[in-house]
Amino acid sequence: MTITQLYYVLAVAENQNFTKAAEKCFVTQPTLSMQIQKLEDQLDVQIFDRSKKPIELTEVGKKIVNQARNIVNESYRIQDIVDQQKGFIGGEFKLGIIPTIMPTLLPMFLKTFIKKHPKVKLKIEELTTEEIIARLKDGHLDAAIAATPLEDENIKERVLYFEPFVSYTPEGHRLHSNKKIDVSELDINDMLLLEDGHCFRDGVINLCKAFKNHSDDQFQLESGSIETLIRLSNEGLGMTLLPYLHTLEIHEKEKKNLHYFNEPSPAREVSIIYHKSELKMQIIEALQDVIAGIIRGAIAFQNVKIISPLPK
Template sequence: MPSLTQLEYIVAVDKHKHFGKAANECHVTQPTLSMQIQKVEEEIGYPLFDRLKKPIIATPKGQRFLSQAKVLLFEHRKLMDLSRQQGGELSGDFRLGVIPTIAPYLLPLFIEAFSKQFPKIHLVIDELKTETIIKNLHEDQLDAAILATPLNESGLKERPIFYEPFSLYVSKSHPLNARKRIKEDDLSGHEMWLLADGHCFRQQIVRYCSLRNKEGVFPM
């Protein structure tokens, strides 16, 4: 029976698709992590990962193994959290995902206060794109996340914490500079610079302005 530590190593490799990065997350050397995973593979009788693929991917049997491993680790964390709560003060890791576009501005506003209020909780922050955050929330690799809504994602609860208006920036010589109010139709035919694919703010702006699949939209 694989140990919880071995399961954590396996899940980390699946998360990063890389043995070295997984070892760094688990605070062990890469040979140690690789050896422990090989021991599990010898015990169960099949490989968990296709090491010839770059990035590394789980084998079909490995994917089924990983699904159960994540459930076991999640239930173990719940059990440990329950034990700590029974003891009174909250403690343990709290894994928070944040999109990069707001992380530098929002995190400094509450990290210090959070640490003072919950001194025994270790706040683990991951800056990730929205699609990765959603995936990790579903797989219980994150406890919560701060990102742009609405997501309307089945299985996840959303709670708005603040609202922020969109702003349009143009040069002084741009025809729209003289306008006091700008509507969506006013943007038609103008080239726009947006964030690259995968960033939620890009998708929100594209949807809002109805510019999807139209010419004149260029990612930064």
């Protein structure tokens, strides 16, 4: 049994196709198939049910794949040990970022990080929290930036900053004249929300105590982007809540619609998260240092109350 054989097994399990798996592993399809067949012969089991289209794992195959993933991840740790011993910060690093953080945070730190650590080849994807957790667990992401806490025993979290919620209430809205807003004044039936799948949406719902009184018969409008929510709000269709960093880029004429909350301000906790196997920690720590250094000058709020990003 070899690490290479296990790597091939993981590739087939992911792609459910021998040809696609071989392409991903940069080997010929006969070579990959032969190595997997050797492993099955040695174990005297069938890992894959080849009669199914697409190919499926057998019951024992599912257990083998779970263990193979652990073994392959641990094998990467050897290179990690060498890199850390040498103080090397480089190589490919796959980073996921949730949609409500990507457009504001990424431009703030990316240029600085690349300049400081030119040997790191960042591959960045915009993904939902659900997608991020799945990819961290299967080894397709090295780390991610997301709203926490996630309460997942397989995921470790390092807090980067706390980002307050800010109310966007246009002229004519019942709360527009308020200097500050109290959480008790929020009504979910008067709120423009992000579409389902966004953890910021879940945070807003958790914040709005009136959500339990929500009726499906009442008007409710949802959108896939914060920018669209602002435009809809300007049309008088309701108020919305924004993450603080989004308010820094808002048009000057729209800033009169921003209202802060009474302290403690509701806020989301933003963290860099990674698998408990703790691979590539030197790069994770480098990212944390760069982001923390930049964000310190952008968010000065201290008295905050963290709102869970998990659906309740």
